[in-house]
Amino acid sequence: MVFSTANVTSGMSVIQVSTQTGMGAIPYEGGTAFRVWAPFASAIYVAGNFNNWSITENLLAPENNGYWSVDVPGAKEGQNYRYVIQSPFIPSDSVWWRTDPYCKHVLDNDGGDGVIVTDQFDWGTNTFNMPVWNELVIYELHIASFNRSENKPGDLNSIIDKLGILKDLGINAIELMPIFGFPGEYSLGYNPAFPFDIESNYGDPGKFKNFVKKAHEFGIAVILDVVYNHFGDKELDYSLRRFDGWNQNNGDGIYFYNDQRVQTDFGPRPDYGRGEVRQYIRDNALMWLEEYQIDGLRFDSTINIRNIYGKNNEPVNDIPEGWSLMQWINNEIDSKMPWKITIAEDLQNNEWINRNTGSGGAGFDSQWGSFFYYSIFNAVVASTDSARNMYSVRDAILQRFETDAWKRVIYSENHDEVAEINHKVRLPEAIWHGNADSWFARKRSTLAAALVFTSPGIPMIFQGQEFLEWGNWSDSGTLDWSKKDKFSGIWDLYQSLIRLRRNWYNNTRGLRGQHVNVHHVNNNDKVIAFHRWDNGGLGDDVVVIINMGDRFYDRYSLGFPGGGTWWVRFNSDWNGYSPDFGNHSGYDTFANQSNPNDSDGMPFSANIGIGPYSVLILSQ
Known part of the structure; x- marks a missing residue:
């Protein structure tokens, strides 16, 4: 990204663009630089604790490329700020407060104030080595519901309290469901308002870095679920939508498509063809891997990045720039950090998702194996033995993408397939509703577990499977940790399978x-x-x-x-x-x-x- 050195005159003083590199709030010795993209703005001010929230004091200079920036001496870490934008598309008598799209800590309970954050953290001297793909055992986890206390959602510290237990179980990777900021107290995480922000209920940048550090000390990798198929939240009037007032076709503004491509079932789709939006998403992916030192990314609903209607084999509705964006990000990761994994949730059994970009593929290291899930689910849930199709089970074991077994992540539960919001239940409950602790439910759900850990692929379990959690899962609920003692044998069974899968005793x-x-x-x-x-x-x-x-x-x-x-x-x-x-x-x-x-x-x-x-x- 190249920034201009233009300047602007305000009153009697000349305001120069910042010489600092980067986007958002950029602390430097003695102050903070601010840079924002707003191509249809006519003037932008930054207001915060550092200037008593003056909306006329700190004017940003245009860089003549849609970006604006300024250095603000005295602005420092921990202070709150927002932009005030003027635009031909905004009524002149309106004060248009906007949250910084690149902000790493948004106080969503305080009208969307951003917080100036520095990238200073003591990572210690320990070196963490990411397990190779064929040794990974993934544990999918939702922060709020994993280990909540009293009437409060769980947070990053509450996971740290259980890391020793997870290590003893044998998992060596945690896949966190999205941690982007969202409105309200509870969410599955798939309604991101600001993708650079960490949800305030979970913690802040320092707490997330501490969590990653602690997980690494336990030998556990951290994979983060990222959501790039839609942005924005209509409940928030300070989100990315209509950021600088422009709204062609009564659309959602500069960050989004402004034609039929904008619509998804979840929210407005980003404009993957606009260079600044592509840069925004690319910067986000690399931030998690570099600044937060996480070990991989799981891309949510890639089918909705690459196709208007989320359908496979409909090339007339494909979004080529969405495909090329995924290629770009995967190429960057492979060139800088090839040991870090990227996983696609495409759910279309499409081999091109995993193929290398040189041959036209999207370049993901692995993808969720929905074919395996449905084949095994149908086999163990069938109410009669005669209805179990062993040829479908065979096909689930054998299925792979190209010739590489590790290009699929296999599971018998995931958050989508057990979520109350989707009218789904946990596997033991699906086997026998109302009798999830029965002999039949325990025996057949553990059949599925054994297939997950012995079939070729990267095995993954969803939080609570290891102690027979039943019913359905919701973002406002919590795991019943008393079941770990009540069904300690099921825990032992999972531990045994994981150890054999990882060749713990050097005989498997x-x-x-x-x-x-x-x-x-x-x-x-x-x-x-x-x-x-x-x-x-x-x-x-x-x-x-x-x-x-x-x-x-x-x-x-x-x-x-x-x-x-x-x-x-x-x-x-x-x-x-x-x-x-x-x-x-x-x-x-x-x-x-x-x-x-x-x-x-x-x-x-x-x-x-x-x-x-x-x-x-x-x-x-």
Whole structure:
């Protein structure tokens, strides 16, 4: 971004544009510079604590490119400010107060005052290394509802209080739902008013940096959900909408499209074709990764960035500049911080989302795997065993984008699929409404968990799954942490699965590998088995057997990739996970050489024992 060195005369004094670089409030020694984009303004003043809120004292100079700036000696960190804009599109007798779009801390309960923030924080000397994609285990978390106390929403400090517990569970990445400022006390986070701002109920920039630092000290990466498919909130008269008064076609102003492309189901769509708006979104993405040192971004609803109506395979309604914006951001991240992950929520099973930009792809490292979710959800929620389609389960295990297993994030719950606002419920509740703590709900929901942690892909769980949270989730609710003790065995089951997924004991490395072979599909008896491996061999080859039927087997024969003894590393029917689980013997077994025609095409075969609605994980 190039800034001009123009100046303007105000009264008898010449006001020069700032020589400081950057946007918004830019503290320097002895004062603060202010720079804002407002191409249709005729004059702009900055008012705040530093000038007793004078609306005529600190006039910004035009840079002759739509940007305005000024240095204000004496303005300092912690002081409040806002812009006062004059424009041909604003009545001359109106005082047009606007919040700085680049402001990093907005007092939304105080009329939209911005706060001057400095980028000064002691990050310490510890170095955090982001886990590689095939080692990630993600925990999706909503700040307000994760660990609230009394009648107050949870905040960043309340998460810090639970970091030790999450580390003990085994997760190594937290995906935070959006933290952008929003009106009111509660929100899912998908109604962003100011994308550079941190919601005041959650904390401020210093508290967020402290949270990231503490998470890193626990070995936990931080991934942030960002919302770029729409901006603005019609409840706020000081938001990005009609920022400098201009509103072609009675639209939402300079930050937004002013034709049919503006409309989404959630709010006005930014104008991805306008250079200043593209820069704004790009600056936002890099700020979180660089200044706040987070480890990745999950882009909300990319389908609504790339298509007017949020539809796949409708090229006539595509938004090419939305696609190129995502490419630009991903290219910048890859060139500066290639170890940091970007994840798309596209939900269209579109391989081009993950393809590299050189071949025309959007360049995301991974995307949410909705195909996996719906296939597994339908299998475990079906009310009768006969309705479970093991071929759909097979296809969910095998599906991937291009040849890379880690280009999909897989899950059996996420915030959208359990939200009260969407009339959805948690998986145990969906299995048996009103009886989510029943044997059937516990057994079948943990089948889904086992598939998440043993199938190729980056596994993710939603807060509370690990202790059987049920009902539905809302932004104003809270997790029932008493269930962690009540269903401590379910917690242990999740912990066991996560440790095996991460090769904790150095005998299940195959669960981190690219390779999978679903070699046994018995749709009549609802049994499926698959082989996972990285390089193969002892400590690497893993066989997963899943019984989705309500019957047990003392001797069930199937194929194995290698001969010799196979040890049971996990048996979900163990009564240590729940006293009413059957503890059916999932015994260690010996695989003998056999005719591949009689053993699922595998060179060896063995007998196993398995309980109803149960999972075995074996390795050598």
